Amino acid sequence: MDKRNETKKIIVGGVPVGGDAEVTVQSMCNTKTHDVEATVAQIKQFKAAGCDIVRIAIPDMAAAEAVPAIKEQVDIPLVADIHFDYRLALEAAARGIDKIRINPGNIGGDENVKAVAEACRKRNIPIRIGVNAGSLEKRLLAKYGHPTPEAMVESARGHIELLNRFDFDDICLSMKASRVPLTVAAYRLASEEFNYPLHLGVTETGTAWNGTIQSAVGIGTLLCEGIGNTIRVSLTADPVEEVKTGIAILKAAGLRQGIRLVSCPTCGRTQIDLIGLAHEVEKRIEGIDRNITVAVMGCVVNGPGEAREADYGIAGGKNCGLLMRHGEVLGTYPYDALCDALIDLIKKDTEV
Numbered sequence: 001m002d003k004r005n006e007t008k009k010i011i012v013g014g015v016p017v018g019g020d021a022e023v024t025v026q027s028m029c030n031t032k033t034h035d036v037e038a039t040v041a042q043i044k045q046f047k048a049a050g051c052d053i054v055r056i057a058i059p060d061m062a063a064a065e066a067v068p069a070i071k072e073q074v075d076i077p078l079v080a081d082i083h084f085d086y087r088l089a090l091e092a093a094a095r096g097i098d099k100i101r102i103n104p105g106n107i108g109g110d111e112n113v114k115a116v117a118e119a120c121r122k123r124n125i126p127i128r129i130g131v132n133a134g135s136l137e138k139r140l141l142a143k144y145g146h147p148t149p150e151a152m153v154e155s156a157r158g159h160i161e162l163l164n165r166f167d168f169d170d171i172c173l174s175m176k177a178s179r180v181p182l183t184v185a186a187y188r189l190a191s192e193e194f195n196y197p198l199h200l201g202v203t204e205t206g207t208a209w210n211g212t213i214q215s216a217v218g219i220g221t222l223l224c225e226g227i228g229n230t231i232r233v234s235l236t237a238d239p240v241e242e243v244k245t246g247i248a249i250l251k252a253a254g255l256r257q258g259i260r261l262v263s264c265p266t267c268g269r270t271q272i273d274l275i276g277l278a279h280e281v282e283k284r285i286e287g288i289d290r291n292i293t294v295a296v297m298g299c300v301v302n303g304p305g306e307a308r309e310a311d312y313g314i315a316g317g318k319n320c321g322l323l324m325r326h327g328e329v330l331g332t333y334p335y336d337a338l339c340d341a342l343i344d345l346i347k348k349d350t351e352v
């Protein structure tokens with residue numbers, strides 16, 4: 001059994017995280033939360049892209065007070081992102097938030113932690129403790145010299161003990177850093193010590209291209225080791241891209257079904273514009289909701305073999321290509337008609 005399945009299961013607004021639950025994808029709004037219209041519009045975009053859970057920033061009371069109006073218009077669990085001010089957590093909890101991300105060690109004393117723990121317990125609101133290598137406690141930096149996996153786990157342990165002291169155990173944990181090796185090592189260590197569900201992420205990864213690579217390596221490594229229950233890709237980009245990238249990482253790790261494109265890297269044997277064709281096919285299969293593999297191969301040397309393994313395939317020839325389904329050649333089409341023929345075939349089969 002994978003480690004992810006041995007963790008405790010928490011429920012975030014009806015969506016299970018941990019235990020035998022499917023790995024979920026999260027993103028975070030970059031709208032002003034008190035701007036309800038803009039926030040709702042973005043949440044709907046996330047949902048349409050396949051997002052499972054959405055986080056919103058709660059930097060002030062106006063944001064906390066906007067929670068009911070936002071919740072009324074969306075049907076996806078909402079997580080309040082709160083730093084330092086326990087009163088914002090109490091307000092968000094009272095106004096119907098589904099989960100809170102807050103570090104109890106940073107909210108100013110036992111009484112405040114107790115108040116938040118009680119407010120959340122009463123309403124079955126889980127808390128995510130978000131350890132971040134960039135904001136470790138000074139005493140841990142002094143002890144370890146710099147952010148290390150051990151320092152991050154010790155930080156998590158401290159926050160967990162605080163919540164446990166007030167009889168609160170509905171916890172999820174993240175161990176983010178902006179360097180992939182540190183992130184991976186910290187999560188590995190955390191998964192050995194704690195049985196709370198883990199929210200995976202590499203933080204501050206940069207723009208879409210760089211961030212996608214770092215997230216895919218970091219999150220993907222952990223997922224393939226059986227670690228991680230929910231993921232958030234962080235990109236300096238439109239956050240809808242985070243959702244799409246997260247889903248693609250889950251598919252690559254074999255944890256999410258859906259349509260999968262296989263295409264060859266092209267070489268001296270290629271006699272059609274395969275790069276253009278692969279991009280066109282990728283774009284046009286995006287919305288098709290089937291668990292299938294589509295192969296777009298450049299030639300008849302390796303092409304038919306790969307295409308045969310796939311559910312649907314194209315193997316290029318000279319300005320033309322073979323169209324195949326489950327290894328059976330259905331016909332030869334000129335280059336300009338290949339993509340249409342493939343998409344028509346898939347759609348026709350999908351409707352049956």
Ligand code: SF4
Pocket residue numbers: 264265266267268269270297298299300301302303
């Ligand atoms: S499938 Fe054919 S064209 Fe594509 S890389 Fe392989 S040999 Fe080259």
